[in-house]
Amino acid sequence: MSKLLIINPGSTSTKIAVYNDTVQELVVNIEHKIEELEKYSNTISQYHMRKNSIIQELNQRGYKLMDFNAITGRGGMLPSVKSGAYVVNETMVDRLKNNPTYEHASNLGAILAYEISKYIGVNAYIYDSVRVDEMNDVARISGMPEIPRTSTCHALNSRAMAMKVAQKYEKRYKDLNFVVAHLGGGISLSVHEKGKIVDIMADDEGPFSPERAGRVPCKDLIDLCYSGKYDKETIHKKLRGNGGLKAYLNTSDAREVEILIKNGNEKARLVYEAMAYQISKGIGDMATVLSGEVDYIVITGGIAYSEMLTNWILNRVKYISKVEIMPGENEMESLALGTIRVLRGEEQAKEYIEI
Numbered sequence: 001m002s003k004l005l006i007i008n009p010g011s012t013s014t015k016i017a018v019y020n021d022t023v024q025e026l027v028v029n030i031e032h033k034i035e036e037l038e039k040y041s042n043t044i045s046q047y048h049m050r051k052n053s054i055i056q057e058l059n060q061r062g063y064k065l066m067d068f069n070a071i072t073g074r075g076g077m078l079p080s081v082k083s084g085a086y087v088v089n090e091t092m093v094d095r096l097k098n099n100p101t102y103e104h105a106s107n108l109g110a111i112l113a114y115e116i117s118k119y120i121g122v123n124a125y126i127y128d129s130v131r132v133d134e135m136n137d138v139a140r141i142s143g144m145p146e147i148p149r150t151s152t153c154h155a156l157n158s159r160a161m162a163m164k165v166a167q168k169y170e171k172r173y174k175d176l177n178f179v180v181a182h183l184g185g186g187i188s189l190s191v192h193e194k195g196k197i198v199d200i201m202a203d204d205e206g207p208f209s210p211e212r213a214g215r216v217p218c219k220d221l222i223d224l225c226y227s228g229k230y231d232k233e234t235i236h237k238k239l240r241g242n243g244g245l246k247a248y249l250n251t252s253d254a255r256e257v258e259i260l261i262k263n264g265n266e267k268a269r270l271v272y273e274a275m276a277y278q279i280s281k282g283i284g285d286m287a288t289v290l291s292g293e294v295d296y297i298v299i300t301g302g303i304a305y306s307e308m309l310t311n312w313i314l315n316r317v318k319y320i321s322k323v324e325i326m327p328g329e330n331e332m333e334s335l336a337l338g339t340i341r342v343l344r345g346e347e348q349a350k351e352y353i354e355i
């Protein structure tokens, strides 16, 4: 039996889990105090603090590092990678430490897994990084040659949930076509064509989300950038962090929005319904990538728990295909199950190289 340590760094916490094969034995969300995080100039410099808190947490719960056969971290903002597992190596760690494609807490996942795995002489892995990029060439053309489209999405949960749906119907993921909508603090839509994520729609290209502005009218955004009212960092924050539900309603918690709606707040209803409307439009867009040959639409992520939101979406997209609701972000389980497939020889872990 394999014992796995799973590490998933978020912006204000580090989630860890211990799995015995496919069975979760422990999951802990280690919260980092804002005052503690504020001591660091960027995510990477939090590495020692986060590593020490993981080791301390494991010690307190009676785990020894030597117990683990493999350590897996959430894959970060690398240059484009393939789906599935990679063995973490010095090249990957160097990239994430010194030149990630974007600042994101998940950049610490591989680094923490690697440094801890070195003590005990086992492999560290990432699985389905946010930078999984299997897009077709035609999808890379944006309309502005200087800005080609690339792929960044919630590949981990989206692929895992599509695989689960395939399993439910006793079919193989790689034989089916899916449109997956991951609805969390950030939202991404992805097209899975016979086992490959061939296009995505996320963040500044897609629907607005609890904390992100999504696709906004470009010309007006340019004017806002040059208005002299905001610096670059503030504009970035308006797009990612302080956008979407938070900008309109001062909360990024969909449950709070639903309470406002139940109490008769018309603005909350309009904005929440607009989010469902944009998600539905995005799903429709994604279905055209498959020329309408969609086997399943999968709706997942934390907000998939909301019947109000998923019903609005269902009403608009159910004409396309069968819709499966798979609530939750399921990241720890997805990382563990991917790693187990590698350890069982059902999947091959790739070597990370940069040309």
Ligand SMILES: Nc1ncnc2c1ncn2[C@@H]1O[C@H](COP(=O)(O)OP(=O)(O)O)[C@@H](O)[C@H]1O
Pocket: 183, 184, 185, 186, 210, 252, 253, 254, 255, 256, 301, 302, 303, 304, 305, 306, 328, 329
């Ligand atoms: N039962 C629920 N009903 C509606 N929204 C929910 C529910 N549970 C969680 N959410 C919402 O899901 C979002 C977070 O989703 P999650 O996938 O956990 O996000 P992330 O990993 O991006 O933080 C939040 O907006 C939260 O309010």
Ligand SMILES: CCCC(=O)OP(=O)(O)O
Pocket: 130, 152, 153, 154, 184, 185, 186, 187, 188, 202, 203
């Ligand atoms: C859309 C890319 C992945 C991402 O933004 O992840 P989080 O929503 O977890 O920050």
